[in-house]
Amino acid sequence: MPIRRRAKGNTAKGSNNGKPRPADISTDTVDVLDQLVLSPEDILADSRSLSEAPQPWFRKRIFHFALGLSIGILAAFGVGSTPLAQSHISELQDFVAMYIAEMDISSKIPNSDLMDELFGNMTNYIKPAPASEQPFMPGLQVKDEFDLSPHFPVVLLPGIVSTGLESWSTSNCSQNYFRKRMWGTTTMFKAVLFDKACWTQHLKLDPVTGLDPEGIRLRAAQGLDAADYFVTGYWVWAKIIENLAAIGYDSNMMYLASYDWRLSYHNLEVRDKFFTKLKTQIEMYKQIHGKKTVVMAHSMGSTLFPYFLKWAESPDGGKGGKSWTENHIESFANIAGPMIGVPKALAFMLSGETRDTMQFGSFGTYLLEKFFSRRERADLIRTWAGGSSMLPKGGDQVWGNLTWAPDDSVNPESTGVSYGAMITFAEAAKDLNTTSENSNFESFKTSNYTSKSSIELLYQSTSQEFNNQLRLNYSYGITTNKKQLAKNDDDHTKWANPLESQLPNAPSMKIYCMYGVGVETERSYYYGKSDGTKTVCNAGSDEQCVVTEAEKKTEDVLKDDKMLERLFRAFKRKTGDKETPMDTIYDQPSTLFIDSTVNRPEENIRTGVRFVNGDGTVPLLSLGYMSAPSGGWTKYADLYNPGRSPIIAREYVHEASDSALDVRGGAKASDHVNLLGNWEMIADLLRIVSNKPENVTQRIVSNIEEYAKAVDLTANV
Numbered sequence: 001m002p003i004r005r006r007a008k009g010n011t012a013k014g015s016n017n018g019k020p021r022p023a024d025i026s027t028d029t030v031d032v033l034d035q036l037v038l039s040p041e042d043i044l045a046d047s048r049s050l051s052e053a054p055q056p057w058f059r060k061r062i063f064h065f066a067l068g069l070s071i072g073i074l075a076a077f078g079v080g081s082t083p084l085a086q087s088h089i090s091e092l093q094d095f096v097a098m099y100i101a102e103m104d105i106s107s108k109i110p111n112s113d114l115m116d117e118l119f120g121n122m123t124n125y126i127k128p129a130p131a132s133e134q135p136f137m138p139g140l141q142v143k144d145e146f147d148l149s150p151h152f153p154v155v156l157l158p159g160i161v162s163t164g165l166e167s168w169s170t171s172n173c174s175q176n177y178f179r180k181r182m183w184g185t186t187t188m189f190k191a192v193l194f195d196k197a198c199w200t201q202h203l204k205l206d207p208v209t210g211l212d213p214e215g216i217r218l219r220a221a222q223g224l225d226a227a228d229y230f231v232t233g234y235w236v237w238a239k240i241i242e243n244l245a246a247i248g249y250d251s252n253m254m255y256l257a258s259y260d261w262r263l264s265y266h267n268l269e270v271r272d273k274f275f276t277k278l279k280t281q282i283e284m285y286k287q288i289h290g291k292k293t294v295v296m297a298h299s300m301g302s303t304l305f306p307y308f309l310k311w312a313e314s315p316d317g318g319k320g321g322k323s324w325t326e327n328h329i330e331s332f333a334n335i336a337g338p339m340i341g342v343p344k345a346l347a348f349m350l351s352g353e354t355r356d357t358m359q360f361g362s363f364g365t366y367l368l369e370k371f372f373s374r375r376e377r378a379d380l381i382r383t384w385a386g387g388s389s390m391l392p393k394g395g396d397q398v399w400g401n402l403t404w405a406p407d408d409s410v411n412p413e414s415t416g417v418s419y420g421a422m423i424t425f426a427e428a429a430k431d432l433n434t435t436s437e438n439s440n441f442e443s444f445k446t447s448n449y450t451s452k453s454s455i456e457l458l459y460q461s462t463s464q465e466f467n468n469q470l471r472l473n474y475s476y477g478i479t480t481n482k483k484q485l486a487k488n489d490d491d492h493t494k495w496a497n498p499l500e501s502q503l504p505n506a507p508s509m510k511i512y513c514m515y516g517v518g519v520e521t522e523r524s525y526y527y528g529k530s531d532g533t534k535t536v537c538n539a540g541s542d543e544q545c546v547v548t549e550a551e552k553k554t555e556d557v558l559k560d561d562k563m564l565e566r567l568f569r570a571f572k573r574k575t576g577d578k579e580t581p582m583d584t585i586y587d588q589p590s591t592l593f594i595d596s597t598v599n600r601p602e603e604n605i606r607t608g609v610r611f612v613n614g615d616g617t618v619p620l621l622s623l624g625y626m627s628a629p630s631g632g633w634t635k636y637a638d639l640y641n642p643g644r645s646p647i648i649a650r651e652y653v654h655e656a657s658d659s660a661l662d663v664r665g666g667a668k669a670s671d672h673v674n675l676l677g678n679w680e681m682i683a684d685l686l687r688i689v690s691n692k693p694e695n696v697t698q699r700i701v702s703n704i705e706e707y708a709k710a711v712d713l714t715a716n717v
Contacts, residue, residue, distance in 0.1 A: 136243060137246075138679045138683050139245075139686060140246050142683045143246060143247045146687065148247045149248050150247065150253055150689070151690050152291050152292065152331075153254070153255075154296065155255050155257055155281065155293055155295045156240070156296050156297075157296065157297035158237065158256070158299075159261075159300040159301045159302075160300035161183070161261060162230070162298070162301075163221065164184030164221040164226055165182055165184065165219065166179055166180060166181045166182065167181075169218075172198075172215070173197075173201070174198075174215075174216070177202070181221060182199060182218060183203065185231055186231055186232065202216055203218070204380055205384060205385070206383070207382070207463065207465040207466065208465050208468075210383075211271055219260065220258040220259050223256065223258075224237075224241055224254070227258055235664075235676075237676060240676055253285075253289070255281050257274075261384075262384040262385075263385065264385035264386060265389060266473055275312070275317065276318070279308075279312050279318045283328065292328055294331045294688060295329060295331070296333040297333065298335045298336060298337075299335075299617075299618075299672065300390060301337075302335065302336070302339065303338065304389075304496070306495065307492075307495040307496045309329070310504070311492070313325065314489070314490070316490070322505060326508060329506065329509045330510070331509065331511070331693075332512070333512045334511060335676070336514070336615055336617075338618040338622045339627075340393045340394050340399075340499065340621070340622045340626065341392035341393045341622055342522075342617065343525070343619065344522050345387060346391055347594065348381055349381060349387070349391070350378070350461060352375065352376070352379075353593065355609045374593060382466045383466075391458075392422070392451045393478075393497045393498075393499055394476075396420065396451055397711065397713060399419075399422065399621070400419055401418070401420045401450050402450060405418045406708070407419055407621050408420075409604075419523055419524055419610070420450050420451070421449065422524045422525070423448065424525070425526070426526045426527060426528045426598050452476075473493060474496060474497070475491075475497055475500055477500060479494075479500045479639075485500070485502050488500055489502070498626050498632060499632060499713075502639070503633065505642055506643045507645060508645075510646045512650060512684075513623075513624065513626070514650045514675075514684065515615055515623040515651060515675070516653075516654050516675045517614070517620060517652070517654065517702045518613065519614060519654045519671045520614075520616070521613065521615060521616055521618065521619045522609055522610075522619070523612040523619050524609075524610040525594050525610070526594065527594060527608070529591060529592060529593075530592075594608040596608045615654070615671050616654075620702055624702065624704035626640075627649040628700070629649075629705060629708070631704075632713070635708070636713055648698050649699075649700055649704075652668075652670040654669060654670040656668075656669055
């Protein structure tokens with residue numbers, strides 16, 4: 001491209017760069033043309049377009065980089081397993097982690113729309129193209145096959161972490177994220193990586209009130225796109241929404257009831273009037289369409305909906321009266337609902353860990369701990385009272401004790417440990433592996449916790465503020481007395497527990513319990529205690545276990561962690577070698593942790609986690625007990641289902657696709673989230689909303705009925 005420049009010589013106004021001006025060009029036009037003549041700064045800018053002759057491909061830097069990278073990878077595979085290489089790799093990990101820790105990455109990444117666009121489109125480049133996924137299927141197929149069309153209005157109720165949360169704060173660091181999602185979309189990843197302190201400040205709730213901290217306002221996104229995709233390419237409700245559209249639904253008959261899943265159920269109404277809005281929407285549908293509503297709820301949403309029904313009928317809540325549910329709700333599709341809780345929630349609140357964090361590998365775990373430690377994760381989630389709704393409910397009568405559990409699949413006498421031991425401390429577990437006759441069973445009991453005592457351990461291991469939030473919002477026991485159940489109608493802490501509250505008297509409301517089976521799922525955990533702590537428990541007494549933290553000097557901590565010592569020195573250099581409190585850079589790890597060294601494959605124990613059948617997140621016992629023929633809502637209908645609402649349990653066996661293109665498991669995947677894209681379940685939902693549910697019948701292929709028979713809710717504890 002030639003450089004444009006002004007002509008030399010006399011270029012008086014109206015001369016058009018020294019050339020005669022055509023007679024038909026006005027003076028005003030010439031003025032405009034003169035303004036378009038480039039300045040010296042433009043000449044410098046244009047000069048950048050000049051380039052040398054193209055180099056041969058083998059001399060380009062990208063070729064050298066690719067060649068070096070390939071050789072390096074091959075060399076790493078060749079020698080990476082040797083002890084010497086492992087030693088150097090370990091040192092490299094320390095160096096890289098220290099280097100990253102010293103970098104001020106956030107100051108190097110500008111807060112601009114360009115960066116947001118970059119992160120917003122990043123998943124388009126890194127996610128595999130799901131070529132095998134067919135849009136609007138199976139909706140287009142079953143629409144013609146079964147003559148399906150919209151009949152009932154539909155409400156979608158998402159689960160925990162599914163709804164995007166956007167910032168409405170306007171102070172301090174909040175301004176960079178105004179009306180952007182701090183949870184969901186890749187804006188979240190940008191904030192976590194480059195502005196972790198600001199992100200954590202927004203996501204945490206006030207530990208005393210359970211509401212917004214001062215100066216922070218984070219609210220649930222609204223509309224169907226609030227929970228259709230978590231990030232670009234990772235669908236949540238999108239498959240169900242597009243299949244509803246395939247048979248004729250649109251936003252006039254479909255409503256996604258997004259909510260801030262961090263809040264306790266009670267505070268959803270206190271802060272956001274969530275239940276008032278949901279009740280109004282359902283009543284409006286009845287008024288406009290003249291039909292009752294089908295509610296589809298997933299995961300945590302399935303425990304939230306019965307709470308809403310109790311609120312809607314309560315004179316202290318929605319004031320709808322005892323017949324409100326019968327008059328307004330056609331069907332409740334409970335999709336993968338953890339009706340009696342999940343052990344995973346207990347582990348995460350106890351130590352900030354789950355199976356997911358334990359399977360990162362040593363290096364992945366190392367980086368995770370340095371970037372977002374167990375203590376930080378636990379402290380964050382303990383402010384989310386909404387998550388506490390999913391702690392195990394029903395106590396030892398449902399989940400089992402130290403010698404028995406309804407879902408024991410191996411002979412507990414082989415090791416003395418039943419599934420009923422939800423938390424087992426690893427030292428006691430190792431002692432039980434011996435065949436010696438001197439194994440101390442009393443020591444076993446003091447170091448193992450059932451569902452009930454695990455909740456007590458959680459109380460003892462956490463702050464008073466967290467304890468208060470649990471007591472003010474939830475209850476995890478069991479009630480088998482009808483008079484007490486009637487009293488519980490006035491106690492909102494009981495409404496999220498199906499074993500302490502009754503379903504509304506709604507004989508025509510059908511409840512479909514739809515869940516996946518055949519996936520390894522967390523059931524119990526093997527824990528350890530970190531150094532510097534002392535735990536005292538008295539077996540067979542009512543005294544609480546006391547956990548005390550021994551004092552540990554800064555010098556001792558540094559000796560134990562050479563990596564931390566280097567970071568500490570670097571930190572002091574940056575602060576001018578001032579006296580720096582140790583807790584400025586060192587956060588003492590949680591005193592309890594999952595012991596990843598405990599592995600017994602023959603008993604389904606790996607990396608300190610014991611697995612059972614379920615959907616990968618919720619164990620089968622919680623997915624199916626309330627809906628099984630011998631379970632809570634049928635066998636014990638007098639207690640928990642007084643209106644005899646029909647209960648249909650329908651299981652979907654998980655069958656992951658063999659194709660590498662099916663990154664979400666394919667059309668038959670039935671694990672906890674991917675069940676929302678399961679073709680068979682979607683087809684069943686379309687039949688329900690089209691008022692053609694004849695083929696959506698009970699189907700149980702697991703052992704849930706045997707588990708339910710083993711539970712005797714009326715037995716004395």
